[in-house]
Each structure stands twice: as structure tokens, then as C-alpha cells.
Amino acid sequence: EVVLTQSPGTLSLSPGERATLSCRASQSVTNDYLAWYQHKPGQAPRLLVYGASSRVFGIPDRFSGSGSGTDFTLTISRLEPEDFAVYICHQYGSSPLTFGAGAKVEIK
Amino acid sequence: QVQLQESGPGLGKPSEALSLTCAVSGGSISSGYWSWFRQPPGKGLEWIGNIQFSGATHYNPSLRSRVSMSVDASNNQFSLRLNSVTAADTAVYYCARGSGWLGASWGQGTLVTVSS
Numbered sequence: 001e002v003v004l005t006q007s008p009g010t011l012s013l014s015p016g017e018r019a020t021l022s023c024r025a026s027q028s029v030t031n032d033y034l035a036w037y038q039h040k041p042g043q044a045p046r047l048l049v050y051g052a053s054s055r056v057f058g059i060p061d062r063f064s065g066s067g068s069g070t071d072f073t074l075t076i077s078r079l080e081p082e083d084f085a086v087y088i089c090h091q092y093g094s095s096p097l098t099f100g101a102g103a104k105v106e107i108k
Numbered sequence: 109q110v111q112l113q114e115s116g117p118g119l120g121k122p123s124e125a126l127s128l129t130c131a132v133s134g135g136s137i138s139s140g141y142w143s144w145f146r147q148p149p150g151k152g153l154e155w156i157g158n159i160q161f162s163g164a165t166h167y168n169p170s171l172r173s174r175v176s177m178s179v180d181a182s183n184n185q186f187s188l189r190l191n192s193v194t195a196a197d198t199a200v201y202y203c204a205r206g207s208g209w210l211g212a213s214w215g216q217g218t219l220v221t222v223s224s
Contacts, residue, residue: 035210044202044214045153056212088153092210096168097155 002027002091004100012108019076021103023089028069030093036065036074037088039102045088049074079105110135112203112215120197120222126190130203130215137161137179141206142186144177146199147217154199158206159186166209193222 003026011019023034032052037045047056049065052072062077076083084107089100116128130142144156157167159177167175174191190197198221204211 033210042216044216045211046214047210047212050207050210090153090211092208095166096170097209099153099155101152 001096002029002094002098004089004091004098006087006089006100006103008103009101010104010106012106013079014108015079015081017079019074019079019083019105021074021076021087021089021105023067023072023074023100025070025072025091029072029091032068033091033093034065034067034072035090035092036063037090038083039086039088048087076105081107110205110213112205112213114201114203114215114218116201116218116220118219118221120193120220122194122222122224123192126188126193126197126220126222128188128201128203128218128220129185130187131183131185132205133184135205137181137184137186141209142177142179143204143206143209143211144188145202145204145211145214147202148196148199156188156190156201158209195222198222 005024007022034052036049039045053065064075066073086102086104088102111133113131120126138161141158143158147153159165176189179186200217202217204214
């Protein structure tokens with residue numbers, strides 16, 4: 001089973017600042033099938049990035065994913081008020097599919 | 109745009125079975141993968157499994173002995189059954205439309221509490 005470790009657990013930033021979230025896998029993610037979700041309380045998780053770096057249609061270009069193998073990053077270039085949420089990485093390259101514990105981006 | 113809505117009893121009893129349904133609107137269930145996930149209170153997301161219209165299923169090995177999924181094409185919905193539930197199965201359960209195995213569009217989730 002691929003274990004995903006996200007860091008930091010919480011990021012305290014101000015609107016307009018840059019957020020950099022890390023996701024490290026315990027073994028190489030098959031085909032770099034690594035996705036990022038945004039999750040707000042009481043809402044459905046929202047897919048932002050798939051295949052490590054492909055942004056979903058309609059997701060603002062301030063969100064970008066990068067990385068390969070075991071190290072992946074989600075960058076939010078300039079935080080907007082609606083971006084404060086939990087971000088979760090997810091590997092879907094091998095069974096069982098697994099998720100990181102999530103990283104909370106909170107308003108400083 | 110496909111929308112998904114989970115439904116089922118909010119409360120389940122230990123040792124009994126839990127059944128949830130996911131209604132799909134805005135698209136047909138006749139193609140692709142349809143998935144279930146869950147998130148226990150204060151914990152991370154967990155993949156339960158997925159099903160294709162053909163009936164082919166893939167389950168998380170940790171739950172395989174207790175899980176079954178089915179598709180109801182006539183009602184454009186799919187279902188999850190989890191047997192022999194315990195308090196550890198208390199969670200928000202989500203259904204999702206897959207892009208391959210990736211959960212692309214998710215429902216809002218439904219909380220299921222297992223308690224006597």
C-alpha cells in the first residue's frame with residue numbers, strides 16, 4: 001500500500017501569499033497518478049489536479065501541481081479568500097487507492 | 109454536469125448491514141467507473157471500492173470481505189452494502205463518478221453512525 005505523507009499539516013498564510021504543499025509517497029506512484037483535492041466542511045471534495053500536474057478544466061491557474069515518482073507539490077500562487085480549505089493528495093495508480101491526511105491552509 | 113446524491117439510513121446497528129445508494133443525474137451510469145469513499149470523524153479519506161456498469165468491481169482489500177456494490181441502470185443509481193458493521197464504520201460516506209479509477213466528481217456525502 002502506498003502511504004502518502006503531507007507536510008506541513010497546517011499552513012497559516014494571508015490572502016495574496018503563496019502556498020506550497022508537499023506530498024511524499026512511500027514508494028513511487030505508478031504513472032504519476034497523483035491528484036489533489038480541495039475539501040471544505042460539509043462540501044464534496046473538489047478535484048483540482050490529476051496526473052501530478054494536469055489542472056482540471058475550470059480550476060483557476062493559480063493552482064499548479066508538480067513532481068513525479070515519490071515527491072509531489074501543490075502550489076497556490078496567490079491565495080484568494082475562497083482558497084482557505086483542506087488540501088488532500090491522492091494516489092490512484094495502484095490498489096488500494098490511498099489518500100494523504102490532508103493539509104489545512106488557514107488565514108493568518 | 110453529472111451530479112451525485114448519496115442516501116441511506118443515518119444510523120446503523122452493530123453487526124448489521126449498512127446499505128447506501130447514490131443517485132446519478134445529468135449523465136448516464138452506463139459507462140465509466142462509480143466509486144465509494146468514506147471519511148471517519150477526525151480521520152482521512154479511505155477508498156472503499158468501485159464498480160463498472162458491466163458489474164465488474166474492485167474493492168479495498170481491507171474491506172473486501174464485507175463489501176458489495178451493484179448498479180441499477182433502470183434508476184440510474186448504484187449502491188453500497190457493508191456487512192457486519194461496527195463503530196469503526198462510522199463515517200461520512202461519499203459516492204463519486206470516476207475518470208478511470210480517479211474520483212472526478214463527488215457527492216456531498218452522508219453521515220452514517222453505527223451505534224446500538
